[in-house]
Amino acid sequence: MKVTRRALAGLLATPALAQAAPAVVVIGGGFGGASCARALRRNGLAVTLVEPNATYTACPFSNAVIAGLRPLQRQRFGYDALRAQGIAVVHQAATGVDAAARRVTLTDGSVLAYDRLVLAPGITLRFDALPGYDEAAASVLPHAWQAGAQTELLRSQLDAMEDGGTVVMAIPANPYRCPPGPYERASLIAHFLKTRKPRSKLLVLDAKDVFSKQRLFEAAWASLYPGLLEYVPLSAGGRVTGVDLAARAVVTEFGNHAGAVVNVIPPQRAGEIARIAGAADRSGWCPIDPGSFESRLLPGVHVIGDAAIAGAMPKSAFAANAQARVCADAITALLRGAPVPEPRLLNTCYSLVAPGYGISVAGVYRPAEGVLADIPGAGGTSPLDAPASVREVEAGYAEDWFETITADAFG
Amino acid sequence: MAPRLALLLLLAVPAHAEEAPPGASGCFGCHSPTRADAAIPSLRGRDPAEVATLLRAFREGTRPSTVMDRLARGFTEAESRTIAAWVVR
Numbered sequence: 001m002k003v004t005r006r007a008l009a010g011l012l013a014t015p016a017l018a019q020a021a022p023a024v025v026v027i028g029g030g031f032g033g034a035s036c037a038r039a040l041r042r043n044g045l046a047v048t049l050v051e052p053n054a055t056y057t058a059c060p061f062s063n064a065v066i067a068g069l070r071p072l073q074r075q076r077f078g079y080d081a082l083r084a085q086g087i088a089v090v091h092q093a094a095t096g097v098d099a100a101a102r103r104v105t106l107t108d109g110s111v112l113a114y115d116r117l118v119l120a121p122g123i124t125l126r127f128d129a130l131p132g133y134d135e136a137a138a139s140v141l142p143h144a145w146q147a148g149a150q151t152e153l154l155r156s157q158l159d160a161m162e163d164g165g166t167v168v169m170a171i172p173a174n175p176y177r178c179p180p181g182p183y184e185r186a187s188l189i190a191h192f193l194k195t196r197k198p199r200s201k202l203l204v205l206d207a208k209d210v211f212s213k214q215r216l217f218e219a220a221w222a223s224l225y226p227g228l229l230e231y232v233p234l235s236a237g238g239r240v241t242g243v244d245l246a247a248r249a250v251v252t253e254f255g256n257h258a259g260a261v262v263n264v265i266p267p268q269r270a271g272e273i274a275r276i277a278g279a280a281d282r283s284g285w286c287p288i289d290p291g292s293f294e295s296r297l298l299p300g301v302h303v304i305g306d307a308a309i310a311g312a313m314p315k316s317a318f319a320a321n322a323q324a325r326v327c328a329d330a331i332t333a334l335l336r337g338a339p340v341p342e343p344r345l346l347n348t349c350y351s352l353v354a355p356g357y358g359i360s361v362a363g364v365y366r367p368a369e370g371v372l373a374d375i376p377g378a379g380g381t382s383p384l385d386a387p388a389s390v391r392e393v394e395a396g397y398a399e400d401w402f403e404t405i406t407a408d409a410f411g
Numbered sequence: 412m413a414p415r416l417a418l419l420l421l422l423a424v425p426a427h428a429e430e431a432p433p434g435a436s437g438c439f440g441c442h443s444p445t446r447a448d449a450a451i452p453s454l455r456g457r458d459p460a461e462v463a464t465l466l467r468a469f470r471e472g473t474r475p476s477t478v479m480d481r482l483a484r485g486f487t488e489a490e491s492r493t494i495a496a497w498v499v500r
Contacts, residue, residue, distance in 0.1 A: 404446060
């Protein structure tokens with residue numbers, strides 16, 4: 001079978017093929033999407049990144065911003081380095097995905113054709129999950145679980161609170177973005193209160209009994225914040241079921257808890273475009289092949305980062321960045337017609353329980369029985385009995401990691 | 412027609428730098444290949460045999476570490492050597 005001139009002309013007229021290299025569209029410019037776009041481009045592919053915001057505000061270390069330990073400005077990153085690398089950055093939202101036709105529609109109605117699509121849409125906060133807690137309520141009782149104006153709002157409320165006030169935090173059940181994040185936040189808010197408003201209290205209400213780095217957090221709380229931080233797990237009535245906005249209170253089965261400052265971290269699901277595209281299942285998250293991150297529901301579409309169901313891998317910036325590299329190499333192999341090698345992925349998540357006091361959890365993962373599974377014997381948390389010098393080193397590594405990961409993602 | 416189309420696509424993908432062995436690209440999550448002032452050391456330009464020896468010491472717990480012992484235990488000696496050879500390039 002010969003390719004006739006006419007057929008060839010037809011091929012070249014197809015937008016995705018008229019370019020020198022196959023086209024990959026990446027939706028979402030966070031740690032997963034930006035890192036993946038850069039890795040794909042390094043692999044020689046034509047990449048378009050679709051991200052509505054000109055500036056990304058990073059969540060890791062935003063708890064330090066809330067506690068007044070760091071300016072929000074240090075959380076902000078732009079996309080100039082991606083453009084300089086030859087990535088087309090389009091500041092619009094994706095409004096539709098036609099996986100059969102391999103096309104993405106944008107807010108202005110324009111259409112991007114792709115050979116492979118990467119969805120890295122992060123999370124959507126479920127404002128339908130806790131009665132009384134909708135988007136308007138979040139402007140009074142901040143979630144601060146997507147960094148930016150919400151981070152500033154919670155920080156300014158803590159600043160304005162009178163000494164002797166009660167801060168209330170509501171933490172959701174799994175899965176959600178950044179499993180240890182709420183406990184780091186509780187720690188750093190407690191540090192803020194201890195040093196700035198020592199007659200105040202922090203009440204932490206949790207919809208679960210078991211959480212990431214639990215023994216390390218609880219040991220640190222007992223030694224650093226006794227009598228200041230009260231933790232109420234699910235089994236002691238900690239599950240928040242709703243919000244009474246007028247009373248500035250959260251609702252539990254056992255009564256309401258009002259606070260001068262109330263931080264509600266609501267349940268979450270994959271970013272909205274994942275649902276629109278049809279990449280999310282009934283759980284609200286996106287099932288994927290653990291070797292290539294290709295969607296189990298949409299061929300030719302890959303999902304990385306918080307939106308993906310990544311088995312034992314947590315929803316973290318580190319994980320999103322690691323998945324981005326593996327996904328970029330898988331896409332490159334697929335477009336070359338080469339086999340996708342079985343990946344091995346890493347994660348390391350640092351948390352600060354006070355300035356200069358860092359703890360970590362790490363994992364190594366491989367595909368097993370259709371999901372990303374922990375490699376037995378690897379991973380785990382910082383030792384419970386480590387000296388202060390180790391906590392200080394880990395706090396320093398946390399900062400260093402942030403510099404490295406943001407340089408990798410945003411240049 | 413479809414196979415030809417696939418072929419055209421294949422040819423258009425440039426051969427890229429030698430593929431990362433499994434797990435290796437994850438090292439760059441912490442070890443920056445570009446930041447000169449990092450507290451976590453860069454791996455670029457290091458002796459691969461030295462890196463492999465360090466990975467073994469972390470894996471076997473004979474060298475003190477914070478997180479490297481936990482990560483190194485996810486790889487065999489042979490895997491560690493392959494990773495070491497790649498990350499120093």
